[in-house]
Amino acid sequence: MEKDSNSSLKSALLHISEDGLDSNGERRKLIAEEVKKQLWLAGPLILVSLLQYCLQMISVMFVGHLGELPLSGASMATSFASVTGFSLLVGMASALDTFCGQSYGAKQYHMLGIHMQRAMVVLLLVSIPLAVIWANTGEILKLLGQDPEISAEAGKYAISMIPSLFAYGLLQCLNRFLQTQNVVFPMVMSSGIAALLHIPICWVLIFKVGLEIRGAAVANSISYWLNVLILTLYVKFSSSCSNSWSGFSVQAFHNIPYFLKLAIPSACMVCLEMWSFEMMVLLSGLLPNPKLETSVLSISLNTAATVWMIPFGLSGAGSTRVSNELGAGHPAAAKLAGKVVMTIAIIEGLLLGIVLILIRTVWGYAYSNEREVVEYVANMLPLVAASNFVDGLQCVLSGIARGCGWQKIGAYVNLGSYYIVGIPSAVLLAFVLHIGGRGLWLGIICALIVQALSLAIITIRTNWDQEAKIATERVYDTVIPVNVVS
Incomplete structure (x- = not known):
């Protein structure tokens, strides 16, 4: 393949450069080529994230017209669905x-289809107990002390959204399967x-059939399954996937524990x-003037989640490039890919932070006409800008970690960052020092700083030659002959 030959050429040039035999001009060309490849990947991935995020948002907007x-x-x-279902499936996928990513770099193309099928089997099985949880959403929320009427409405919505749970898991597998092959435009x-x-x-x-709130949830399911159907047809019939998809195989049921070793930490x-x-939203309800605090924190989280799609796309690009190069046995190229994606993330974070600060006095009007809310949002947005910058760095570093297979390390880092540093700091600042909602957000920033610094130190101290050897061993430990069933 042309991409593989380009990658091999890049690796060769990098080794020449490291030996002092290459000119600075050639190194600049290599960096420019890597930037181009990552932006070519990141742009579509950002769009995909935003479009898929829009489905839930559009449904809620329609429901808003019901009362x-x-x-x-x-x-x-x-x-509730994001916390108990979607986040788990995204992580496992x-x-x-x-x-x-590493199998593609090692040119073990048939293994991509087997890995994807194995992930689909696992995620479908995991979705069954999650569906039971969703079916009891109303009762669970009541037990957690939520308003009975709101809990009942939430229960209706969650039950009707159960089919989307299974589609979402399959969709995540299909996305990763295509993304790691640099096939992003489909x-x-x-x-x-x-x-x-x-x-x-x-x-x-919602309005014509008369399903009301249930109609919005059913619409989610239909749209997710439609997305799955389109990508499934593309994988089956496109020449781009002819090497990586050779049909269903019983090998997908083998080595499931090996898959879980990375899926669970992921x-x-x-x-x-x-x-x-x-948890920050729940804690905001315990502050004085909880309606104001919860509203402003929700607006801040919604804003942060939307702009987070940009570093998330960069994270996917970095993960793909690093895993491809490690799988191909090109440690210098993988290291370059990591440096390039971090540089792009820093530039993006600074630019986006400046934009958020410039619009801080008017952004609140997009959500509320209450002057008190608008002014509070204006005070929060500089903190959101700071958190977005650090979050972008840790997001990209997490992508590099996934590309290398460091999910277990990443899980320990996140546990320590958020639950030993972040949440205790937030509680201290908000309730002991009485800083309020800003204190909760400062606690999150503390967690993000610890997370980014920890991942950065791990990445800087990485022996890339050793990582390439580990990637090769991982690839060939899972390689099995093509055994097509249909």
């Missing part, structure tokens, strides 16, 4: 960043079609971080 109670129920159900196409069709689907089911990495942010 305050359905809106509260749908919002609570969406948050992230193991494919390592397995598929993902943009399928996500765009699903997002566009989601609007009329919501309108018909899930811990994602869940530990996401749960800590949700």
Whole structure:
């Protein structure tokens, strides 16, 4: 393949450069080429993340026209679903960043399809107990002390959204399968079609069919399954996947424990971080003037989550490039890929931070006409800008970690950062020093700083030659002959 020959040439040039035989001009060309490849990957991945994020947002917006109670129920159900389902599936599917990315770099193309099938089997099985939890959402929320009426509405929404749980897991596997092969534009196409069709689907089911709040949840399921169907057809019939997809294989049921060794820590990495942010919202309800604090913190989290899609796309690009080069046995190229994606993340974080600070006095009006809310949001946005900068760095470093297969280390780092440093700091600042909602956010910033510094130190001290050897061993430990069933 042309990409493989380019990668080999790059690695050769890098070794020449390290021996002092290459000119600075050639090194600049290599860096420019790496920047181009990463931006070519990151741009579509950012779009995919935003488009898929829009599905939940569009549904909640439609439900908002049904009244305050359905809106509260749908919002609570969406948050509950993210914490108890979607975050876990995203995390487990992230193991494919390592397995598929390194297999692709090692030219063991048939293994990508087997890794994807294995991940699909595991995620479908995991979705069954998660579906049971979703089916009891209303009762669980009541036990947690939430308002009975809102809990009942949330329960209706979550039950109707259960089919989307299974589709979401499959979608994450398909996305990783294509992403690690640098095939990203079909993902943009399928996500765009699903997002566009989601609007009329919501309108018909909610207002014309009369399903109301349930209609929005059913629309989510339809849109996710539509996205899965489009990508499945692409994988089956496209020449781009002819080497990596050779049909269903019984080998997908083998080596499941080996997959879980990375999938479980991957899930811990994602869940530990996401749960800590949700905990901040719960803690904000214990502050004086809880309605104001909760509203402003929710706006800040929504803003942070939206702009986070940019470093998340960069993280996917960095993970793909690092895993591909390690799998190919090119440690110098993998190291360069890590340096390039970190540089891009720093520039992006600074630019986006400046934008957030410039719009801080007007941004609150997008969510509320209350002057008190708008002024509080204006005070929070500089903190959001600072947290976004650090979060972007840790997000990209986490991508490098996934590309190398450091999920277990990442899980320990996240556990320490958020639950030993972040949440205790937030409680201290908000409730002991009485800084309020800003104190909660400062606690999160403390966690992000510890997380980014820890991952940065690990990355800087990495022996890339050793990582390439480990990647080769991982690839060939899982390589099995093609055994096509259908």
